[in-house]
Amino acid sequence: xxxxxxxxxxxxxxxxxxxxxxxxxxxxxxxxxxxxxxxxxxxxxxxxxxxxxxxxxxxxxxxxxxxxxxxxxxxxxxxxxxxxxxxxxxxxxxxxxxxxxxxxxxxxxxxxxxxxxxxxxxxxxxxxxxxxxxxxxxxxxxxxxxxxxxxxxxxxxxxxxxxxxxxxxxxxxxxxxxxxxxxxxxxxxxxxxxxxxxxxxxxxxxxxxxxxxxxxxxxxxxxxxxxxxxxxxxxxxxxxxxxxxxxxxxxxxxxxxxxxxxxxxxxxxxxxxxxxxxxxxxxxxxxxxxxxxxxxxxxxxxxxxxxxxxxxxxx
Amino acid sequence: xxxxxxxxxxxxxxxxxxxxxxxxxxxxxxxxxxxxxxxxxxxxxxxxxxxxxxxxxxxxxxxxxxxxxxxxxxxxxxxxxxxxxxxxxxxxxxxxxxxxxxxxxxxxxxxxxxxxxxxxxxxxxxxxxxxxxxxxxxxxxxxxxxxxxxxxxxxxxxxxxxxxxxxxxxxxxxxxxxxxxxxxxxxxxxxxxxxxxxxxxxxxxxxxxxxxxxxxxxxxxxxxxxxxxxxxxxxxxxxxxxxxxxxxxxxxxxxxxxxxxxxxxxxxxxxxxxxxxxxxxxxxxxxxxxxxxxxxxxxxxxxxxxxxxxxxxxx
Numbered sequence: 001x002x003x004x005x006x007x008x009x010x011x012x013x014x015x016x017x018x019x020x021x022x023x024x025x026x027x028x029x030x031x032x033x034x035x036x037x038x039x040x041x042x043x044x045x046x047x048x049x050x051x052x053x054x055x056x057x058x059x060x061x062x063x064x065x066x067x068x069x070x071x072x073x074x075x076x077x078x079x080x081x082x083x084x085x086x087x088x089x090x091x092x093x094x095x096x097x098x099x100x101x102x103x104x105x106x107x108x109x110x111x112x113x114x115x116x117x118x119x120x121x122x123x124x125x126x127x128x129x130x131x132x133x134x135x136x137x138x139x140x141x142x143x144x145x146x147x148x149x150x151x152x153x154x155x156x157x158x159x160x161x162x163x164x165x166x167x168x169x170x171x172x173x174x175x176x177x178x179x180x181x182x183x184x185x186x187x188x189x190x191x192x193x194x195x196x197x198x199x200x201x202x203x204x205x206x207x208x209x210x211x212x213x214x215x216x217x218x219x220x221x222x223x224x225x226x227x228x229x230x231x232x233x234x235x236x237x238x239x240x241x242x243x244x245x246x247x248x249x250x251x252x253x254x255x256x257x258x259x260x261x262x263x264x265x266x267x268x269x270x271x272x273x274x275x276x277x278x279x280x281x282x283x284x285x286x287x288x289x290x291x292x293x294x295x296x297x298x299x300x301x302x303x304x305x306x307x308x309x310x311x312x313x314x315x
Numbered sequence: 316x317x318x319x320x321x322x323x324x325x326x327x328x329x330x331x332x333x334x335x336x337x338x339x340x341x342x343x344x345x346x347x348x349x350x351x352x353x354x355x356x357x358x359x360x361x362x363x364x365x366x367x368x369x370x371x372x373x374x375x376x377x378x379x380x381x382x383x384x385x386x387x388x389x390x391x392x393x394x395x396x397x398x399x400x401x402x403x404x405x406x407x408x409x410x411x412x413x414x415x416x417x418x419x420x421x422x423x424x425x426x427x428x429x430x431x432x433x434x435x436x437x438x439x440x441x442x443x444x445x446x447x448x449x450x451x452x453x454x455x456x457x458x459x460x461x462x463x464x465x466x467x468x469x470x471x472x473x474x475x476x477x478x479x480x481x482x483x484x485x486x487x488x489x490x491x492x493x494x495x496x497x498x499x500x501x502x503x504x505x506x507x508x509x510x511x512x513x514x515x516x517x518x519x520x521x522x523x524x525x526x527x528x529x530x531x532x533x534x535x536x537x538x539x540x541x542x543x544x545x546x547x548x549x550x551x552x553x554x555x556x557x558x559x560x561x562x563x564x565x566x567x568x569x570x571x572x573x574x575x576x577x578x579x580x581x582x583x584x585x586x587x588x589x590x591x592x593x594x595x596x597x598x599x600x601x602x603x604x605x606x607x608x609x610x611x612x613x614x615x616x617x618x619x620x621x622x623x624x625x626x627x628x629x630x
Contacts (some may be wrong), residue, residue, distance in 0.1 A: 247482055
């Protein structure tokens, strides 16, 4: 049946997005609920299920649910679990798919949010027909999904693709993961904020606004207005990202790397220094081969589409 | 037919090893020729072909050649080429498989030497039945072969798996590839030699032998005798390798990483600091999952076996 629908769910630390997607990747209906309002996962799943039923009944399309795809931080594809997520209320290991199955009698697939983004890019986005690529999601942290020969790399335990937690500077910046020098401490919304503050400090410049209000969006705005320190912060972020991407290419030699998320929306401010640093730092045999491109997914629906795309292959 | 044979060829900068392998992975016959004696690749291939015919006629097993597998530096699996090898006489791009086909009417497969080692490990070595693993070859440089879901990762251009040329220290040691800070400038026979010399210098110690005679084998011998500087050189090599392996696990989350080649033969001298550093530096979700192990291949035949194992899958 061509009118079958898939539900895509993107679980974030603050909000969870839910969308109903048709076979062409159109988002027919969507809504959000607050993730952090629910201290118990059972309550969250009850509210989530109600929301899905509500969206479906409003669409008036009958019982055409083909499956549910879920992107979640620290999501495990093999086990359907969310394990030790740093920014969610549910600590330890949550058997999320099993809990959802009490409410829905359809295939339910879960993976981490960056892997879902990579699947979305492959099925609905810029990576259609591309067999070897990497998606880098530049949000609060740095997530990644690696596709090799048309297949998402899950690794032996379902947790592969944590490029944000490769060490780019030995004994570098402190990371939320408890270690030092992880890529995401340099290349993410948090990373560029820290870089900008370091640059202000180094140049003995008093910030124009309160310290707690400085974020990636603000730095982006300043840079677009020509603020030298903000531009330098983007240049440094791109320089570090370019080195990291050169390393990534040495691993899986992808045809393309897609940058996705808030920071990537700064466009040339980020892409120009990133590509310059990449070209400078990539190994000779790879030079000029791998394209570094913006994501082809619509920012608003991308996470939902990515999650929904997990279902495509399993039916 | 069970008595079919495969020829494995390992092309090195100095010597090329050739072996005739049976279906069980026994090396029935082997020989070497000097690679660097031949300034023209045509002359080399003629000599190599003669050697293969000679080995076969001596075995008296008739025309049972099933295929030829070749491991070569900068070997390209997709194109059957050797491209810009730093240590061979044949510059630029050599269409090695095409040239060999003028002499043999059997399937001929070529890949880089570390990929061949990974295939050998999977078919004849310690990685039998392991679907996600990485082989690190610690020779003059550092090579790597990455296996994901039972398949070698070639990337879009056939050159994936160059972990030795990921940048581990930004603006670090100068590498033969023209860049700085590559992993192989720290973790390889060349790397540990440089580390040892740096440590002598730092501690103002006059070397016991001529500078040009200091190599990894000598440092290994000294370390086994309890020489503190030599042991420190191994500890530093292991520390850097442990960080790099933690990064590798963040990419593909392998079940095991196998260390192969000269430096790995130092056993505990290398494994102890490597594993200690790995455990310290690996991301929480991967802790205690990935085994770091010695190769299961016999050092003498490993490169030949690896090359021969390339044929297994194509017939």
